[in-house]
Amino acid sequence: xxxxxxxxxxxxxxxxENDLSEISLENEEQAVSLKREKPVQAxxxxxxxxxxVTSQVISSPSKTQETKSNEHKxxxxxxxxxxxxYSSPSPDEKPFVAVGDNIAIGQxxxxxxxxxxxxxxxxxxxxxxxxxxxxxxDSVEFGQVLMYVE
Numbered sequence: 001x002x003x004x005x006x007x008x009x010x011x012x013x014x015x016x017e018n019d020l021s022e023i024s025l026e027n028e029e030q031a032v033s034l035k036r037e038k039p040v041q042a043x044x045x046x047x048x049x050x051x052x053v054t055s056q057v058i059s060s061p062s063k064t065q066e067t068k069s070n071e072h073k074x075x076x077x078x079x080x081x082x083x084x085x086y087s088s089p090s091p092d093e094k095p096f097v098a099v100g101d102n103i104a105i106g107q108x109x110x111x112x113x114x115x116x117x118x119x120x121x122x123x124x125x126x127x128x129x130x131x132x133x134x135x136x137x138d139s140v141e142f143g144q145v146l147m148y149v150e
């Protein structure tokens with residue numbers, strides 16, 4: 001029994017283009033099964049090397065954000081992604097920042113976990129933390145205000 005290489009290449013392309021992990025076909029004469037191994041990285045929170053992501057500072061807020069910024073003092077630090085907010089590097093360590101702390105540009109202010117990757121969020125503005133808007137372990141959305149810096 002001989003396999004048609006062109007046919008196998010087409011199947012392999014289908015697996016790749018559709019991000020499938022496996023495809024199996026069978027008829028009376030032959031059976032073909034293609035499997036693609038995807039690396040899985042499962043690591044506990046405390047052993048993860050964080051990835052650095054710079055936060056967004058909104059320079060020209062929309063009308064709804066302008067009303068909110070009038071209620072809050074300072075420049076917002078927003079989430080650059082959807083994920084889970086962590087205020088400290090591990091559950092038994094102190095938070096990166098607290099209300100009243102002075103921070104510098106580039107200082108890590110929190111971690112956002114997205115798809116099991118820990119992303120360090122750095123401040124793009126220096127000043128004093130006036131408000132932290134989310135709690136440790138909260139889910140956050142892209143663009144959601146995490147804290148304010150004055």
